[in-house]
Amino acid sequence: MIAMMALSAPSTLVHLSGVDLAIIAIYFLLVLAIGFYLKKFAKTGEDFFLAGREMTAWVAGLAFVSANLGSLELLGWAGNAYQYGIMAAHWYWIGAIPAMVFLGLVMMPFYYISKTHSVPGYLKLRYGTEASALSAVTFAFMTILMSGVNMYAMAVVMEVVLGWNLHFSIIVSSLTVGVYVAAGGLFSAIFNEVLQFFLIWFGALLIPILGLVETGGWSGMVARIHQNFPGQNFTHMWGPMSSASNNPMGVHWIAIVFGLGAVQSMGYWTTDFLVVQRVLSAKDVRSAKLAPIIGSFFKMAVPLIVILPGLLGRAVLPFHLVPGNVAQPGQFKYDDVLPLMLARYCGPGLMGLGITALVAGFMAGMAGNVSAFATVWTYDLYRPYLRKDAPDAHYVSMGRWCTMIGLFVSIGTAYLVQYNKSMMDYVQALFGFFIAPLFGTVVLGMLWKRVSRMGGFWGLLAGVVTSVTAFLLMKFDPSWVKVFAFSPLAQPLAQAMWQALWACVTCVVVTVLVTLLTKPKPDEELRGLVYALTQVPREENTSWLHRPVIWGVTALAILVVLQIIFW
């Protein structure tokens, strides 16, 4: 194994020493050992699919934020920071923090009290089988495709950065993930996400520290960026967004606030089961409310290890990076900025730690996908539609089998993507089609008891159709960009925000209209599922230090201060 890993081509971005390879090998051995150790604790369905619902707020919170801290995220957003400047931090701040606090304070009690195993499971209880089946089928399908896309992307990054063989990366990483998730279920996935969290922080934190030492602090870095790229604004977040033509992203502040902050991020952080599943593993309602809020503080700090290295790249790299689609041999792409900065400051040992953090991020991402897939398949598709009354052990066994089957399908998807690269863009876009309207459906269902069974289903479907239509029109006929995004300059990231906003608005409008024309569900069927008919445990007797609302407000206050500082 080590010999194969060491087969680095001379053109790779970084080269590994013996101690680096030892660090990587130790990580693989430890995660496998943890998986086998946890197998004995994952005996019931509750254990395997929801980690026994016994995780503390801290463990669930770190796993929650870590499930989103994959390596594609790190590499991609460091590249976006190089390309667009500090504006990329919007996806970590306004594009995450309000949604995480909203999940903790408003939505989590309903997910938790209803004792659902998944988001489609909640839809089944709240609306019925139509909306639930639509959500479960699309989620299971998309999750497995996304896992394959991630797998392929990881293999390409490892090939470019380290010179590792593509097939070797795919097979070793997927088998390792398959073994430890099939053994310990969500226990394994969560344990490894917590390990990954520490690895990513300790593997990447030296880059901004040493980068700021080299540039003489923040002001020195800004001065160098202005010197290297005169007349361009990379260090302000809101100032350049008064008009779409004033910033390289082609985005207006309205799209950031309403498209990203109010819809896209709400949809992702509150209804994507991949992340919500981590919080459902919490041991009680208070922990479930606190977990996403704990996660929000760490999420707020992530720009330090992702956005700042991208900005430092603008300041210190002696050459300019270029977009991936125009890169010539010998040129580096935007997405290469993080490995380049790692290679700039990290020698033997530290390099191994940084690369292990990337590998861990990829593997945790795959584990998250397959564990969420196994849960939705088993509880939301197999049990209600194929085999209703099997013993619990049968469903655990099904979970283990479909973890492995899911990984094999992912491997197949990875090879399909290899031969049809444009499929990668489509799969990533497809995933976004369902998230924004799903948020409209779930949040309306939680807050308004009048919403009817058919209102939920038709609203969700209309939102998805709107999302797909907007995407296809903007992709194949750029004249539609001006119609949907109000500016012909809108780049794909800005287009996605407007697409999400239109999808959610359509979902809400159709849901309300259909609801007013159809019969509501009786109150008895909605107890524990909607705001007006649920007794959420109050926290008068809890010390203020342990109250989720105090920490939620604190997180929002820090968010406002950060916006003012980097305005």
Next chain:
Amino acid sequence: MSEKHIIPVWFFVGLLLLTYGVLILGSGLVDWSHPPEGVELSNLHAPVWWGALLIVLGVIYCAKYYPRGEM
């Protein structure tokens, strides 16, 4: 199944930090007089103090969450 019987994840975190700290500190000490070529600010000997930090944190986590009689 009860959580108290499972070794806390924090112990595994400590184990990993401690092991990596020892390897990185050792590597930094070996390279002390011959810093690797092409690495900026190698005069600051980052692997030495970063490795030491990992060791300290690893020891703290291992000691605090050592599974006494829970295995």
